Amino acid sequence: MSEIEQPEKDPAPAAVRAARGVAIGCGVIVAVPLLIVLGVIVTFGAQQATAEDYPTTAPEQAAEALTAESQELYRTTRFDLTLPPGVEDLGVSTENTLSADYCYPDGLESLADESVDGAYSLHHSWGVPDVPKDRALPALRRLRDRLKADGWNITDYGRNAPATEWELRATKDDRRTSFSWRPEYGYFDGGIGTACAYDPAWKEGDFGVPGEDLTPPELRPAH
Numbered sequence: 001m002s003e004i005e006q007p008e009k010d011p012a013p014a015a016v017r018a019a020r021g022v023a024i025g026c027g028v029i030v031a032v033p034l035l036i037v038l039g040v041i042v043t044f045g046a047q048q049a050t051a052e053d054y055p056t057t058a059p060e061q062a063a064e065a066l067t068a069e070s071q072e073l074y075r076t077t078r079f080d081l082t083l084p085p086g087v088e089d090l091g092v093s094t095e096n097t098l099s100a101d102y103c104y105p106d107g108l109e110s111l112a113d114e115s116v117d118g119a120y121s122l123h124h125s126w127g128v129p130d131v132p133k134d135r136a137l138p139a140l141r142r143l144r145d146r147l148k149a150d151g152w153n154i155t156d157y158g159r160n161a162p163a164t165e166w167e168l169r170a171t172k173d174d175r176r177t178s179f180s181w182r183p184e185y186g187y188f189d190g191g192i193g194t195a196c197a198y199d200p201a202w203k204e205g206d207f208g209v210p211g212e213d214l215t216p217p218e219l220r221p222a223h
Helices: 012-049 059-077 107-112 133-149
Strands: 095-101 119-128 153-159 166-172 175-182 187-193
Touching: 059 095, 059 119, 059 133, 059 187, 133 153, 133 166, 133 175, 133 187
Parallel strands: none
Antiparallel strands: 095 119, 119 187, 153 166, 166 175, 175 187
């Protein structure tokens, strides 16, 4: 009785299975980045549709509160000069200026580099020339102690090596303040800013940043 010949196995099914496996793997590799991109797009759209959580404060009201706070900090230095509004020669003459800036969203929206409509922040800057070391460093120490007592977080204090500048920097919530003294020039400057806020008077089509035309009052010494 003759043996029944077994048919040879067709290699095609194995090849097909392998090809299918490769195709599935490639599909997964392609699909994952697409899902990530889709997720980013959805998140970006959701963030754009959600207004930033800023308070609503008129620029004039914010400027009044900011310059009053800055006045108290200036008095803490115990400097003798009265600082009129404005500046003639930045870093040389006295300075007492108020500036406004646009606000930009956090998160993925920041990639678009587009400011938030109707939002602004203010910054008050002042400077005093001809301040000797024996007055500048005690002023920085008093400012540091005052800020700590008022709940600010001191992020930098001391000499900024390898430069010769002495600095004091602090943060509080979304706000920042800084002071510095440059011994080579004898110039002492300081500044403090507000957090972002919406201008209640802003309307669609308004041009410029709210509060950009405001002028600070003069800063007066403690005595």
